[in-house]
Amino acid sequence: MHAWVLDRSPGEYRYGEVPAPPVGPREVRVRVVASALNRMDLWLALGMPKPPVLPMVPGCDAAGVVAEVGEEVSRWALGDEVVVNPSLACGHCPECLAGRSVYCASWAILGEHRSGAHAESVVVGEANVVARPAGRTWEESACYGLCGLTAYRMLRRAHLSAGETLLVTGAGGGVASAALAIGLQMGATVYATSRHEAKRERAVALGAAASFPSGEPLPVEADVVVDSSGEPTWASSLGALKKGGRLAVCGGTGGGRVELSLPKLWFGQYELIGSTMGTFSEFDELTRLVAGGLPVAVDSTFQLAGYPEALARLRAGEQFGKLVLRH
Ligand SMILES: [Zn+2]
Incomplete structure (x- = not known):
């Protein structure tokens, strides 16, 4: 062939x-x-x-x-x-x-x-x-498939629920785009970050409540953060979590080694979730969302x-x- x-x-x-x-x-x-x-x-x-x-x-x-x-x-x-x-x-x-x-x-x-x-x-x-x-x-x-499934499993495992706040890093990337759409579908308020102004504007046009430059301290707090960049965004992603917040990580395109302050982790009552791809039933559920009009x-x-x-x-x-x- x-x-x-x-x-x-x-x-x-x-x-x-x-x-x-x-x-x-x-x-x-x-x-x-x-x-x-x-x-x-x-x-x-x-x-x-x-x-x-x-x-x-x-x-x-x-x-x-x-x-x-x-x-x-x-x-x-x-x-x-x-x-x-x-x-x-x-x-x-x-x-x-x-x-x-x-x-x-x-x-x-x-x-x-x-x-x-x-x-x-x-x-x-x-x-x-x-x-x-x-x-x-x-x-x-x-x-x-690949990015939607990864995003769907991350949000499911992070127990994102309606009315919560989701922060998506690296707007425009495959996982980030899918997480933005699925997060909105789940009833969350979604914020996005990107290095590129055009991508920040596009994220807002697609339904994000606001968008911010990548890697800087953020003016919002999130219940759930979806991060696929790793090293460059780690500190700002962790810093954006509310008490009890969940940080879901599926990639380290910008580097895979990070530092973690344990007191910050426990006093913040944070959860860190490593995730990749998804199960057969998660793919079925995602496909139903797509059939139902998921952007x-x-x-x-x-x-x-x-x-x-x-x-x-x-x-x-x-x-x-x-x-x-x-x-
Ligand atoms: Zn098997």
């Missing part, structure tokens, strides 16, 4: 032929209609992390049509329109059956640990696809051949929301 491929890491992506992955008994092949970029696409090419196998096809997010099913697959038929859940798990071990698929022994991220979706087709377990949300475009269907921020759409231009836009940090490839 044709795909974008990384032959070595660090390295450059090239468009070429790779063998189509075989379909196991409990797996489905999805012919990709649209796939979305994530920062993972950049990290892989930099060798951070190095892909476990080479050549590697990048791409964590996809929506498409079921084109082949394994002999034991019962839930899906050829032609079904689906979204791929990139939080891969076996679907039948005790952890998966107990609703904790993120603790599955074979848990992996599509496009990081397993070859991904910027290809003609992608193969995943039958538990890792859901019916495409009705009424949404292919582009929207393809781009809420999905699509920055721009490129043809599959335009992947290098899309990567350049991502690398420059110019986007607000997701970059999508139409296959």
Whole structure:
């Protein structure tokens, strides 16, 4: 099949032929209609992390049509329109059956640990696809997976409730955009930060009550802070918590080492939550929200051949929301 491929890491992506992955008994092949970029696409090419196998096809997010099913697959038929859940798990071990698929022994991220979706087709377990949300475009269907799921699980684990205050750092990033939309949907008052004035304005246009420059002491207090930047925003994120506040962390794009004052932690009665991706049921719940009209921020759409231009836009940090490839 044709795909974008990384032959070595660090390295450059090239468009070429790779063998189509075989379909196991409990797996489905999805012919990709649209796939979305994530920062993972950049990290892989930099060798951070190095892909476990080479050549590697990048791409964590996809929506498409079921084109082949394994002999034991019962839930899906050829032609079904689906979204791929990139939080891969076996679907039948005790952890998966107990609703904790993120603790599955074979848990992996599509496009990081397993070859991904910027290809003609992608193969995943039958538990890792859901019916495409009705009424949404292919582009929207393809781009809420990885970041939306991460944001949804963080807010669920942080017990964000209606009437509370949520602070989202790094407005415009995938997780931040999703957290803004989901937080509003949950009935929270949402504040955002960004280094870029245009992104601060955009966050307010999308429903944030106010927005502030990144990394500076903030004039608001939050019940919940969602942070994916790590080191550069750590002090201001922690400093923005109300008593009893919850700080949820899913990434450290700006650095992964931070300092923590323990007296501040206990006198503040704070909770720190490390979180990544989400479970099958969280993906179902998120997909229902998307079907119900949850805003999905699509920055721009490129043809599959335009992947290098899309990567350049991502690398420059110019986007607000997701970059999508139409296959
Ligand atoms: Zn499992």
